[in-house]
Amino acid sequence: MKQNKLPHQEMKTLGLIGGTSWHSTIEYYAAINQSINDYYGNNTNPPLLVYTINQAEVHRFQKINKWDSIAVMLKQAALGLHKGGATSVMFCANTPHKVFDVVQNQLDFPIIHIGDATAKAIKNKGVKNVAFLGTIYTMEADFITKRIADNGVDVFVPEEKEVLVELQRIIEEELTYGVIKPATKTYVLNVIQGLVDKGAEGVVLGCTEFPLMIFDEDLKIPIFNTTEIHSNAAVDYILKR
Known part of the structure; x- marks a missing residue:
């Protein structure tokens, strides 16, 4: 029996906050696109938005324990993606989740937790x-x-x-x-x-x-x-x- 597919027009728009590092962000982007291609059986792509933050700044803030500054960077990225149409976002790395609660509490849309x-x-x-x-x-x-x-x-x-x-x-x-x-x-x-x-x-x-x-x-x-x-x-x- 043929599986009923979600009409591609109904896919949700997701924002990816990447750059930590951009090498692994590419892996996210490739994996998500490939999975959607496989789901539809053709080259249908998902509505993805990518915001690359400055990893050098993130590392600098980590070293001086300025996680509040990292939270500001992530919040600004999330708001930018939301303004662009994303209904949810994700941090494309584990370490930024240290400030997940701080950022999530300032947003009215969900962050998908790793x-x-x-x-x-x-x-x-x-x-x-x-x-x-x-x-x-x-x-x-x-x-x-x-x-x-x-x-x-x-x-x-x-x-x-x-x-x-x-x-x-x-x-x-x-x-x-x-x-x-x-x-x-x-x-x-x-x-x-x-x-x-x-x-x-x-x-x-x-x-x-x-x-x-x-x-x-x-x-x-x-x-x-x-x-x-x-x-x-x-x-x-x-x-x-």
Whole structure:
């Protein structure tokens, strides 16, 4: 039986707040467009708006702990996208969700949260314990991991400060520039294995740059690619699912 498709004129318009980094924003854009193409069976594209914020400024504010300034940047981006016709927006990265509540409380339209989408994907897979790798900000705080844990999933993050610092360096100095080094990949895989040894049954790539380097075939456990998961949530929104 032929599936009834949502008329393309009825797709919802979504705003993507990207640039953190633009390399992973491209992955979002490609994944969402491809999924919509697959859904309609042709080259129908979704009504997407993209706002690229200045990652250099974001990193500068992070280093001096000026998260309120990052929240202002995200709010301005969201309002600009809304003015352009977007009925919902998403931050195309994990770390900006540190100020999710601050920004959401100032908007009268929804932001699609990456942590909620990830928790749903983990539960659907039946995994009870996951390793979580991200920026130092997402690993030291719980604005992502708590939303996952609140869904009955145990979350393991690296405990050694030097590991947290090194993962942050890898993201900031290599991956956000699109640089993939074999030695770096080996290091990250070893960190993941250490968390698997502690009981993790899956791994959340909780920085949208890690999927540029770590792939399903690299591990024997399920990988929860937050770029892909968040993109799927975007498609569900666009198609009113």
